[in-house]
Amino acid sequence: MGHLIGKAYCIEHVVEVAKSIVLAIHKAPQITGKTKIEAEIIWGDDLVPIIEVLEPVAKAARYVQWDYETIKRCYEKGESPVIINIGGKVSRSNLNWNCGACGFDTCKEFNAYAKENTGGGQLGGPSCNWKIMDYAIACDWACAAAWQYNVDNRIMGSVGFALTVLNYLPDSDVKLGLALGPPRDMVYYSREEMHKDMTYEMDKADMVRCVPEMFTAFTGGGNPQYKTKNDWWAPPEYLNVGYSDAAMEMMQKVLFEEIPEIVVKHSDAIAARYQK
Numbered sequence: 001m002g003h004l005i006g007k008a009y010c011i012e013h014v015v016e017v018a019k020s021i022v023l024a025i026h027k028a029p030q031i032t033g034k035t036k037i038e039a040e041i042i043w044g045d046d047l048v049p050i051i052e053v054l055e056p057v058a059k060a061a062r063y064v065q066w067d068y069e070t071i072k073r074c075y076e077k078g079e080s081p082v083i084i085n086i087g088g089k090v091s092r093s094n095l096n097w098n099c100g101a102c103g104f105d106t107c108k109e110f111n112a113y114a115k116e117n118t119g120g121g122q123l124g125g126p127s128c129n130w131k132i133m134d135y136a137i138a139c140d141w142a143c144a145a146a147w148q149y150n151v152d153n154r155i156m157g158s159v160g161f162a163l164t165v166l167n168y169l170p171d172s173d174v175k176l177g178l179a180l181g182p183p184r185d186m187v188y189y190s191r192e193e194m195h196k197d198m199t200y201e202m203d204k205a206d207m208v209r210c211v212p213e214m215f216t217a218f219t220g221g222g223n224p225q226y227k228t229k230n231d232w233w234a235p236p237e238y239l240n241v242g243y244s245d246a247a248m249e250m251m252q253k254v255l256f257e258e259i260p261e262i263v264v265k266h267s268d269a270i271a272a273r274y275q276k
Contacts, residue, residue: 010181010182011181014180014182014183015041015043017149017151018041018043018082018084019041020149021084021145021178021180022039022041022084024141025039025084025138025139025141025142026039028138028140028142030137030138031130031134031137032131032134034131035088035089035131035135036088037087037088037135037138038087038088038171038172039084039085039086039087039142040085040087040168041082041085042083042084042085042168043080043081043082044080047071047075047080047081047083049162049266049269049270050071050159050163051068051071052262052265053161053162053165053166053259053262053263054067054068054072054158054162055068056254056258057162057259059250059254060247060250060251061158062209062210063210066191066194067156067158067179069193069194071179074182079182079183079184080181080182081180081187083159083177083178083179083180084142084178084180085163085169085175085176085177086135086138086139086155086176086177087168087171087172087174087175088134088173089172089173090127090128090132090134091118091124091126091127091128091173091174092111092114092128093107093110093111093130094107095107095128099129099130101129102126102128102129107128110128113126114126122157122158122160122176123157123160123174124164124174132174135174139176139178142155142178143178151180152180152181152182152185152187152188153179153180153181154178154179155176155178156176156177156178156188158177159177159179160175160176160177162177163175163177165263166266166267166270167267167270168273208228212226212239215228217236223238224238224239225237225239226238226239
């Protein structure tokens with residue numbers, strides 16, 4: 001005998017679904033058969049370091065703000081998303097295929113370069129092309145498994161960046177975060193958490209800035225017109241390319257001042273997870 005009601009048990013079940021998704025990640029087929037894939041499940045209060053890293057980045061990258069606001073507000077409402085950290089070891093090649101896809105003639109040359117040159121950003125690099133494809137397949141299988149369980153989900157480079165700077169799964173050199181739940185429809189696509197704070201004009205401005213290719217007129221004339229208003233032809237506006245001091249200053253401040261402080265704050269607790 002028993003009785004379940006409400007959403008609390010649904011959120012708990014998302015964690016159980018996440019375990020099955022991790023199984024799918026490790027079952028995913030590989031081209032090489034030699035790519036190391038790892039995964040871990042994070043939810044509840046353990047999301048706080050990730051949320052804190054996303055906050056300053058959100059000021060410099062609009063799409064990160066969408067992810068930050070959604071995860072943060074769900075967490076604050078007691079509807080904690082569950083995040084699967086999917087990691088891969090892709091910065092070295094033990095294949096000896098010498099295919100040249102990485103830009104080097106041999107795997108040995110690639111490994112020598114990769115050892116001395118580590119990339120930044122969301123996906124790090126440099127990467128063996130075959131191994132990054134293995135990693136992508138694992139991520140695809142994770143998303144497909146979530147869909148089969150009817151769990152709302154979105155794989156996020158923004159969360160992957162936070163996981164990387166915080167040094168989750170330290171043996172992996174590429175990471176993406178698959179956000180699962182809460183039990184509602186289109187949580188990470190309709191962005192319900194942001195609707196109350198955004199007017200139509202704000203939402204429209206977001207779309208113009210984030211997907212400008214959807215607002216251009218015919219570009220073949222070499223001076224593309226930009227449709228930012230209903231009567232976009234009176235007078236016409238044109239798309240220009242230029243350097244932004246303000247944007248670069250903001251990004252530099254976020255990357256080299258704000259994020260390091262957050263990383264130091266949480267580094268010991270996160271490192272302790274992986275001590276044997």
